[in-house]
Amino acid sequence: PNGLILMYEIKYGSQVEDQRECVSRQEYRKYGGAKLNRLNPGNYTA
Numbered sequence: 001p002n003g004l005i006l007m008y009e010i011k012y013g014s015q016v017e018d019q020r021e022c023v024s025r026q027e028y029r030k031y032g033g034a035k036l037n038r039l040n041p042g043n044y045t046a
Contacts, residue, residue, distance in 0.1 A: 010034050012046040 008023045023034045 008034065010036070010046060012036065012044050014040070014042045014044050016042070 005025050007025065008028055010021050010023060012019055012021075021034070021036065028034060
């Protein structure tokens with residue numbers, strides 16, 4: 001990108017429902033990615 005990254009929007013879903021979560025640039029750098037919480041068991045795509 002040619003501009004400043006402020007947030008990342010992550011779309012992920014299971015076979016049941018899709019969800020979105022916004023992650024700040026600072027949080028993304030802290031974890032080296034995104035840490036998603038409260039996921040039910042199952043297969044997910046991002």
